[in-house]
Amino acid sequence: MTKELGIRELAERAKKEGAYDLAQGVIDADPPKALLDAMRGLPLESVSRYDNKRGVLKYREAVLSYLKSRGWNTELENVMSVAGAMAGISTSLVTDLKPGAKVLLPEPFFIAHKFLLEALGYEIVFMPTKIGEDFDWDEVITKMSDVDAAIITTPMNPTGQVASAEVLKKLSETAKEQDCLLILDEMYREFIWAEEKRDDSEYMNLDLSKTVVVRSWSKTFAIPGWRIGFVVTSAERLEKMATNHDALYLGGSTIAQNALAVALTDNLDELNAYVDDLRKMLLSNKEILEKAFAEYGLTPLPSPATYYTLLKHDRDSDMAMVEELIAKKVVTTPINILFSDSKKNTGYIRMHFAVQAEVAEKVATMLKI
Secondary structure (H helix, E strand, O other): OOOOOOHHHHHHHHHHHOOEEOOOOOOOOOOOHHHHHHHHOOOHHHHOOOOOOOOOHHHHHHHHHHHHHOOOOOOHHHEEEEOOHHHHHHHHHHHHOOOOOEEEEEEOOOHHHHHHHHHOOOEEEEEEOOOOOOOOHHHHHHHHHHOOEEEEEOOOOOOOOOOOHHHHHHHHHHHHHHOOEEEEEOOOHHHEOOOOOOOOHHHHHOOOOOEEEEEEOOOOOOOHHHOOEEEEOOHHHHHHHHHHHHHOOOOOOHHHHHHHHHHHHHOHHHHHHHHHHHHHHHHHHHHHHHHHHHHHOOEEOOOOEOOEEEEEOOOOOHHHHHHHHHOOOEEOEEHHHHOOOOOOOOOEEEEEOOOOHHHHHHHHHHHHO
């Protein structure tokens, strides 16, 4: 009998069996040199201590400047440091909701969102969607009247679908109208393939009174271990969030904040060039791997954003497809584990293409054997 596994377990299995890991979406790239140099140049004696509960001032100011360079003019009182996206989501939830509150979660979902909501004692209201079809944003808007909060990932993991500026504005307005906390997890903001210009100007149209925009540098600069990101919300909400956030130690490393502050302030052009090069590598990998899986007999779905591709298969189950590929030393993710009914076959698996170029080529070769 095939054993059902989680994404982290699949990644560990890849290591154990010497297979190529296309399951866990960790970017296989070195961080930007400017960022590493900034970290090495810090006066550790003076930055290795607690700081303001909203985050290191220089870091928050650097984030403001960064957003301004992208056309989003906001204020210091609207920005707070967080220890990665999940910390920002956690702080947002515990500030607004009591255990038992209803939280809308479209599926397929990022599995850590489900685990977090369960751990915090919330009632998850799953919103099923059909893979391969356009996401129904109107359904989200309709359902917001029946829940206390909604977590929306855009671009979406694993489907890659993106909420337009118009949709984001409408969602934020509905959140206020329905008194529903809206959390926008924008972990993959830099990986919307049709967007070549860094433009966040439309975010100035959002109503932030009940909306929290959560971003992280984990994917952008390949630093998931640094646990650092930021949230943008209303000044009133941020003040309340900061208190809970401080009590739970979710603010992120002051060392990481100081390093980002230096790099964002002094080396933004270099950081942007790094992201441009990373995007080029990912798109090249995408082309190589989608072609290889198609030649193997799977059908890649269009992937407008993120560095994931869903692959349609005709095996008896998603795990059967995964096991077949593991035998070829290639590890992927069964999509059934990203649904509330994880036992139900979906007919899809997910592969990520955030690997080194030579790994993409080697996987393509393995699939031909």
